[in-house]
Amino acid sequence: MSNKAHKATLKAIKAIDLKKWVVTFWLVKRYMANHAAHYSVLRVNTDAKLQKRLKGYVVNQLQGKDFHLAEYDFNNADGDDTLFTITADATDFPKVEVAINAGFDNAIAKEYQDLLNSWAYVVQLEHGNDRLYAWRKISTLTQPKKVQSRQATFFVEHKLVDVEDKEVFLIDPRFDFFVHGGMIFIANKKEFEISMNFREGMKAKAAEVIQNFNESGRFKNVDLIQKHVGDNLHHLRKMASILKAGYYQQPDYIQRMIEVSKEEGWELKVEDGQVVVEAETIDVLLKLLNNDRLRSPINNEIFDAAAKAPVK
Template sequence: MTDSVKLTMQTLRATDFKHWLATFWLVKRKLSQQQARYSVLKVDTDTSLEQKLKQAVTSKILDTDYQLQAYDFLTADQDKGLLTIDSAATDVTLIQAEIDKGTANQKVEQYQDLLDSWAMVIKLEHQEQAVYAYRKINKFNHSTRLSHISFIQFKDKELKDLDEQAIFTLDTQIDFFSYQGTTFISNKREFESALNFRAGMEQNRDVVLQEFVDLNIFSDATLLKQHIGANLNYLRKVSSIQKSGYYKDAKFMEELVKVNSEKNWGLQVENGVIVINEASIELVLTLLNNGRLESPINHEVFDASVKKKVS
């Protein structure tokens, strides 16, 4: 994580949001061949709700218990951590471009317009500055699911049926927000779900597996691709492998083969090329992630899916 990202957050936390305007947007998403297309609807709100939405965003920003950490595909439990990623590496830039069209966007005119939305965005803006805060839409706002739900209110000592009213549930927990080219993530799972990160990781899988073959690391990566498939855990691992890029370092690969032989780790290597089999796939993913680590204290050896480099 760069110093500029830290400075961005410091600036944001020092901001007085009193005169910032809050607007509310719904995001519709369509998938075509794993590519997402987004459109947005402007939703008018009363003063009370506008203040509640604004408070939801500013309370997340101003909570100094949240510590910054660079986003990685393999990340430990966040527990009051804000993961940071360049917005240009995500779909938020596409969504924000739609929101920034302003009055050119359609407004919500009837209840049905609210349903089947993918996400909601609260935009705070003042002069040339803007914060975009995102939340994945609650499942009770999808039309097919609403048909099986009854909304009940307890009033005057009895339960009353609200089915005849236009109910829209709103969860103002913020999954992530973007400001000045950086996205700050408080809920990694919902962030990845809302922005279709699985498709990006599947692309990473295909790229890195082809590079394995081109670099003559494996004679054939077909079995590895079949094993990884669309499994999110394996997609994270292979995306992390691509990001770290150890496999592109010839010396690293030479040392991997050498240590594998010395430590009897079980990789089958023929003429410097790793031979993939069912039993070795997990080991391959671990070693290419540089995830087999030895304690300098008692020399125990661990496979670590999540690790943090000590500077």
């Protein structure tokens, strides 16, 4: 879907009168098995006052301001006025949606203990066959069993009550991402990636790049890259970006990278036409493989720019 289509979708969302929509509140449970995330949901009953407040949170965040839209990329930097777009099918969200769509077949949270150890909560707004989802990852600040550390008190029946004596669930007015019509609009990139198990996906992409490097015959000591990347999210982002951009798979890219590196003095070691991976220069190598090193046509300065938007 093009950025123009994304803008049209967001414009349609902003025009919705959510007062007519039905609100339901869902707790998401998650467990990991064989590096894959599995999800289940609990329905949570809410009163009319809370439903109105939840609608207000969605309206304020999603409909109440103008956003710049950008396609999601592993190297995007969060911005207050930016929503990143990605198709829902490229994430774990359809697994959660399937669970929610089971509707009344899902259990209802009846005990306070049911709220504990949840992964996230989802506010579903529904009108006919149209649905809008708002997702919030539960953090240490909103996890019920952690709330007492915030030293909150409540004024109940003319007296202050210690939080340890109350069963509390905090709801944040900000959501991490919204889903509508098969498209995800990301407001908090970091929490989106954690929520949707993107680390495991990036590990798989890193492994694919390593395999490609080994099979190409253009590199020596590729195992050093694997060791360098490890489980580090920043490095995994870089590898995922390298795979997505695919520069290294272009017929002449590696040879041009070698030639330009020699001309510019970028310390890339080459032996017999092969790039020799060295611990000291892995970061530079990964930047070059992702085509991050760019020259300004205005003053000829060279920059490292991980997130690139080609001029059209």
